[in-house]
Amino acid sequence: MTPRIGIIPGDPSGIGPELIAKLMAAEGVREAAEILLIGDRCVFEQGMRQAGAEYALVPVDPEDWRAPPEGIAWHETETIAASEIEVAVETEASGRSALATMDRALELLQAGHIDGFVFAPFNKAAMHMAGLAHADELHHMGERLGVTEYLSELNVLDGMWTSRTTSHIALRDVADAITPERLEEAVDLIDRTLRRSGIARPRISVAALNPHAGDGGNFGREEIDVLRPAIEAMQKRQMPVDGPWPSDTVFLKLRDGEIDAVVTMYHDQGQIALKLLGFERGVTVQGGLPYPVTTPAHGTAFDIAGQGRARVDAMRQAFDIACDMVANWQ
Structure with a gap:
């Protein structure tokens, strides 16, 4: 039709x-x-x-x-x-x-x-x-x-997708706003939306919050205490997700077609990457x-x-x- x-x-x-x-x-x-x-x-x-x-x-x-x-x-x-x-x-x-x-x-x-x-x-x-x-x-x-369910803007460029765990909030509030529940909502939303765009088996990676994915806790513990346990719990439920990956390299996987989407921790983490790759071609999907x-x-x-x-x-x-x-x- x-x-x-x-x-x-x-x-x-x-x-x-x-x-x-x-x-x-x-x-x-x-x-x-x-x-x-x-x-x-x-x-x-x-x-x-x-x-x-x-x-x-x-x-x-x-x-x-x-x-x-x-x-x-x-x-x-x-x-x-x-x-x-x-x-x-x-x-x-x-x-x-x-x-x-x-x-x-x-x-x-x-x-x-x-x-x-x-x-x-x-x-x-x-x-x-x-x-x-x-x-x-x-x-x-x-x-x-x-x-009444979770809503988030999703960004798309040439088949590369991103979603956000947090969005329009102050950067100083981001770490406190990242919870296992919020991350799962962001992963579930991008998974459903990718399937609705025609991708039958999405491949999703989660970006870390801290430099070098926290460097084993030296630069923050969000990866150890929040992100990794949440990702492992989703994997046990057969969710197509991995990470957390350092945010300065995960977008290379996206660019090279190894994955379909990156779930970011905050607004500009994904926006900068996609807009640098193709500002004049990017799209926002009203997710949820x-x-x-x-x-x-x-x-x-x-x-x-x-x-x-x-x-x-x-x-x-x-x-x-x-x-x-x-x-x-x-």
């Missing part, structure tokens, strides 16, 4: 509208899925002007739609006026628009009118100005969808949601917004991963 993928423009002040125009012009995109654009006409038209690429917006009933033979199916919203859009500026108006289109996409997911969705980059500062009550959009989505939701791993890029210079690679990767996840979802 052909995936039905919703796409929303993210923050209207950033590069999202331009990315969507470039994605719609990319070879093979319209053949890979039935696409429903969700958002305001003025935002999509702004993106076309910025990208120098046009496509026809075909209004449809979002509760009974199919991809038209020409143009792109479009569910119109009215979340921001063209006069309110300030390119390359964090504004409450753009944050409000991003929240509104995201919430509408979530409603369509729950109702079964789309199978998953891709969002162009959000600006968290703008969304908080507009009333976002959570640290990030993932936990907002989780609340809207009634999710009951539907596939993906986005480019980069931000709104205000430094180049409105200039027609945004690269579409990560947006295309996010779209392709969403399609794969729909096809393999269980």
